[in-house]
Amino acid sequence: MAAPCRHVGHHIQKNGRFLRININQLFACSFSESKEAIVIPRKKSWNKEAVLEALASTVQRDPTAYPYQFQDDSYLSPRTSIEFKLFSLSQESGRAAAKYFVNSNPKLFTKDFAEPHIPYLMPESVALRLEEVSQEALEERISLRKVSAAVEMYDQLLQSGTAVSMETTHKLLDLICLYCDRDPVQEGTPQTEDRRKPMGRQAMDFLKCTWKENNNAERIFNLLPERDARCYSALIRGMVKHGAYAKAFNLYEDLLNNRLSADVHIFNALISAVPDVRKKNNERWDLIAELLNQMNEQKVRPNLLTFNSVLKALRQCSFLAKTFSPQILNEMKALGIAPSLATYEHILTVFFYKSASSGPSNMAILQDVLMELEGTSFTCQDPNDVLFFATAMKLCLDNKDLELGYKVHSLVEVGENWRLLGDSYQQALYYGRFFNLLCLMEHIDVVLKWYSRIVPSLLYPNPQGMKNLLQALDTDSRLDLLPTIWKDIKSLGHDNKVDLVEELLSLMARDEHSAEVQESFAACALDVKSVFGERPKKEWSTSSLSHISILLLRANKLQKAWDMLQLFKDKNRVPSGALLSSFLTACRCSASPQRAVELVQLSAAFSLPTTPELAKRTLAEFELNDKQR
Amino acid sequence: MASFGSKVFLSLGRTNVSGVGFKKTGNRATYATALTVNSSSTNKARGGKGSTGRRPKRGPGEPRTEKMALDQDWTSVYPAATPFRANAVPLPLRMGYPVKRGIPPEKKGNLELIKIPNFLHLTPAAIRKHCEALKPFCTEWPSALDTDAKCDELFPVKIQSTDYVSAGPSIRNPSARVVHMKVKLSSLNLDDHARKKMLKLVGDRYCKDSDILTIKTESCPLRQQNYDYAMYLLTVLYHESWKIEPWEAEKTRADMEEYSWEDSTSQKNILDTLLRINATGEGEEAEVREQLLGREEVLEYKDSVETLKNEEPSESNMLRYKEAVRKVLKV
Numbered sequence: 001m002a003a004p005c006r007h008v009g010h011h012i013q014k015n016g017r018f019l020r021i022n023i024n025q026l027f028a029c030s031f032s033e034s035k036e037a038i039v040i041p042r043k044k045s046w047n048k049e050a051v052l053e054a055l056a057s058t059v060q061r062d063p064t065a066y067p068y069q070f071q072d073d074s075y076l077s078p079r080t081s082i083e084f085k086l087f088s089l090s091q092e093s094g095r096a097a098a099k100y101f102v103n104s105n106p107k108l109f110t111k112d113f114a115e116p117h118i119p120y121l122m123p124e125s126v127a128l129r130l131e132e133v134s135q136e137a138l139e140e141r142i143s144l145r146k147v148s149a150a151v152e153m154y155d156q157l158l159q160s161g162t163a164v165s166m167e168t169t170h171k172l173l174d175l176i177c178l179y180c181d182r183d184p185v186q187e188g189t190p191q192t193e194d195r196r197k198p199m200g201r202q203a204m205d206f207l208k209c210t211w212k213e214n215n216n217a218e219r220i221f222n223l224l225p226e227r228d229a230r231c232y233s234a235l236i237r238g239m240v241k242h243g244a245y246a247k248a249f250n251l252y253e254d255l256l257n258n259r260l261s262a263d264v265h266i267f268n269a270l271i272s273a274v275p276d277v278r279k280k281n282n283e284r285w286d287l288i289a290e291l292l293n294q295m296n297e298q299k300v301r302p303n304l305l306t307f308n309s310v311l312k313a314l315r316q317c318s319f320l321a322k323t324f325s326p327q328i329l330n331e332m333k334a335l336g337i338a339p340s341l342a343t344y345e346h347i348l349t350v351f352f353y354k355s356a357s358s359g360p361s362n363m364a365i366l367q368d369v370l371m372e373l374e375g376t377s378f379t380c381q382d383p384n385d386v387l388f389f390a391t392a393m394k395l396c397l398d399n400k401d402l403e404l405g406y407k408v409h410s411l412v413e414v415g416e417n418w419r420l421l422g423d424s425y426q427q428a429l430y431y432g433r434f435f436n437l438l439c440l441m442e443h444i445d446v447v448l449k450w451y452s453r454i455v456p457s458l459l460y461p462n463p464q465g466m467k468n469l470l471q472a473l474d475t476d477s478r479l480d481l482l483p484t485i486w487k488d489i490k491s492l493g494h495d496n497k498v499d500l501v502e503e504l505l506s507l508m509a510r511d512e513h514s515a516e517v518q519e520s521f522a523a524c525a526l527d528v529k530s531v532f533g534e535r536p537k538k539e540w541s542t543s544s545l546s547h548i549s550i551l552l553l554r555a556n557k558l559q560k561a562w563d564m565l566q567l568f569k570d571k572n573r574v575p576s577g578a579l580l581s582s583f584l585t586a587c588r589c590s591a592s593p594q595r596a597v598e599l600v601q602l603s604a605a606f607s608l609p610t611t612p613e614l615a616k617r618t619l620a621e622f623e624l625n626d627k628q629r
Numbered sequence: 630m631a632s633f634g635s636k637v638f639l640s641l642g643r644t645n646v647s648g649v650g651f652k653k654t655g656n657r658a659t660y661a662t663a664l665t666v667n668s669s670s671t672n673k674a675r676g677g678k679g680s681t682g683r684r685p686k687r688g689p690g691e692p693r694t695e696k697m698a699l700d701q702d703w704t705s706v707y708p709a710a711t712p713f714r715a716n717a718v719p720l721p722l723r724m725g726y727p728v729k730r731g732i733p734p735e736k737k738g739n740l741e742l743i744k745i746p747n748f749l750h751l752t753p754a755a756i757r758k759h760c761e762a763l764k765p766f767c768t769e770w771p772s773a774l775d776t777d778a779k780c781d782e783l784f785p786v787k788i789q790s791t792d793y794v795s796a797g798p799s800i801r802n803p804s805a806r807v808v809h810m811k812v813k814l815s816s817l818n819l820d821d822h823a824r825k826k827m828l829k830l831v832g833d834r835y836c837k838d839s840d841i842l843t844i845k846t847e848s849c850p851l852r853q854q855n856y857d858y859a860m861y862l863l864t865v866l867y868h869e870s871w872k873i874e875p876w877e878a879e880k881t882r883a884d885m886e887e888y889s890w891e892d893s894t895s896q897k898n899i900l901d902t903l904l905r906i907n908a909t910g911e912g913e914e915a916e917v918r919e920q921l922l923g924r925e926e927v928l929e930y931k932d933s934v935e936t937l938k939n940e941e942p943s944e945s946n947m948l949r950y951k952e953a954v955r956k957v958l959k960v
Contacts, residue, residue, distance in 0.1 A: 036772070036773035038771050039771050041768040043768065044768060050766070051766065054762040054765070055759055055763070057762055058708075060702055060705045062701075065706070074690050074691065074693070074716040075687075075689045075690075113799055114799055
């Protein structure tokens, strides 16, 4: 990392600390060498963490290690994605519980061991201290984010006739609008886990509340003798956040009628609300243009979030977006605002997924974007920044472009950009798509190298990913690695996915292989059988049964193969004729006519069409005693 | 972890049902004496729920060492001082006392390996990398100071202090305030009296063999204060040893640091003996004494007595004394 060197490079020159030189000695020295001037360099100074950062820059990622927050133990590390989620959530909840205890019993946690002082470890005051009706009490409630208590205090203040300062009113309105007139969730109270819906990420807030008619914010607003732009801003933004879009626009009209000028946040909020108030694309665009013009008139300077919300609104306008997004980019450049990752993400989506024609020629856009962003490290400026990498990788996957995929990944590895991969869901999307792209396009050695690098430390592949891997193995005919892959499938918890297991078995059973490979396959097959055996609810299918039997036969495990035949009967599945004839061959090798006869009887019981053939073969090849039919 | 399976069996009391008991010891992380090999029967039953509703026990995954590449970057696996983790160190270590007719226990779950400090984070490769990374913080050594002797001569006062690092909420350590100041007395400008006085003042802090005076200050709470105090002490000692107090004139023979032959009993004795031997009686006694003192054998005798008294008695010293005595007494 270049950071520590920069620190030192800008070092503050302190006055040099010269150690004492004994002047007498200098002249009395008996050295006959030339007396060079002793130049003592000035001591460099650096900030407190520079040494640690320099040492940390010598360390790279360990490819087999799990994320650092988990215990590094073979029993305690999460092996499947469900475990990952469970462990990280449980850690967080434990931490929240501990914080709750510390905060609710501050008298037990007075001793401060940490030097220098760590404020996070000491109890925070969560209980109200001031009880009397005063402005300080109101401020305290606001800072502790107790919405209902603050509203109550405000009402009491008004009733008692005390004037509340404009500052405090602003803060109060901000508070109420932010939390939609409800108390925010306190730590320690049970929360419902937010289940991610696969279709969209809109259902993220666990307290999705809607703006009610005439709630406290509006009431207080209407009671205010004078309202300035800031009050309007709080209300409008609150309304947009909690779904009252039309009202937000009405309030904006109100603002204009009062000849006040809005600030940039109001415009951002209104722009992002446009798709919800107008249904037709033309109208939407007109409204956006109107808002932008008004912004210009009121001399409000747009910022990055403005442009991002315009682009986001345009996403919903399909064909219009393509025409207008380049213009927006030009405007941004003209204003000197550097686009953030969210901007690029909107553009990519607009050009690739919303337009009717998206062909390989459009990859040029992605190429340009990546070339421009090469080597830059980003900070998060917009909440939608985290969607960029997943979208870019999706594009590469859909267009099967490996080069660009590698470029995107190299961008992720620059500096701190990995932080912009988002939470575990986004990260799983990104790495899953990257891995799929590799499986499709790359040679198996490279695929295996990446596999060992990102699984399972960064990615827990889903069954589709594993299937792609199996296919890649098949393409490059490295089927001897299948038993290791099966072990991984088991540890990932995908051994209950029937179609995955069946594909694995069919790949194993398809061709003949060398002896030790067959042995390993047979062991694997037995493993699969035992896994299935523990799950009586799962249904065996004919193909999997027959595959297992074939594998066992090929490895000359006759007894186990006979057990398989028993299973056929138990599960009411019919073995194929080919299977039985191969059984017959095996019986011939082991020279057990008794078995052969049983075989024929079995096939007769299943009333297979090949029964007469089998009987004939048995008669021909075996010496039978009178038990023959 | 063991509680799931053992709910059913606890009701049987402490009967050691062999199958379950084996499982229990296998799945708990017992320490040190795990000589028996855990059979792999327990960890096949992972994932999915049995129809009886009893979830099978979650066995251990395979340790990370299986997946480590041979050419991996070890400095990334152990970047900082951490306790020993058996599933992250790919070495087949054994440690512990072999219980009779056994071998030292393996590394899995071995408390002995966890207790001791390890230097897995400071392999030579790691140290090389750290040195490279720390080079920007260092300044160049002055090129003129290339020998130790020059450094001693130009910077005779050496200060030594220690910093302590430990894991914990506090970075302070009271032992970090100690300051040692070392200086060679030969580099200080002291004449004979000053040197002797200085030595008397410092006492034990002076090491005769290396001629180094060490002052250790730890009485102040901060290192800066201790450093200032040590410097102050040096200054004061220096100036005080140059001062001559009036009461120093009362220094008796018993206070002397080394033996001087003038006016000692040895001188008196030898002169008396010689006088009695010669007994010529010419001139004054005082003149005769003066004359005798100027003689060569007497001087030699003086030297030998002084070396005997001031230095360690050794073969050569004794022989010298013997020779001198013989010469003086003409024996």
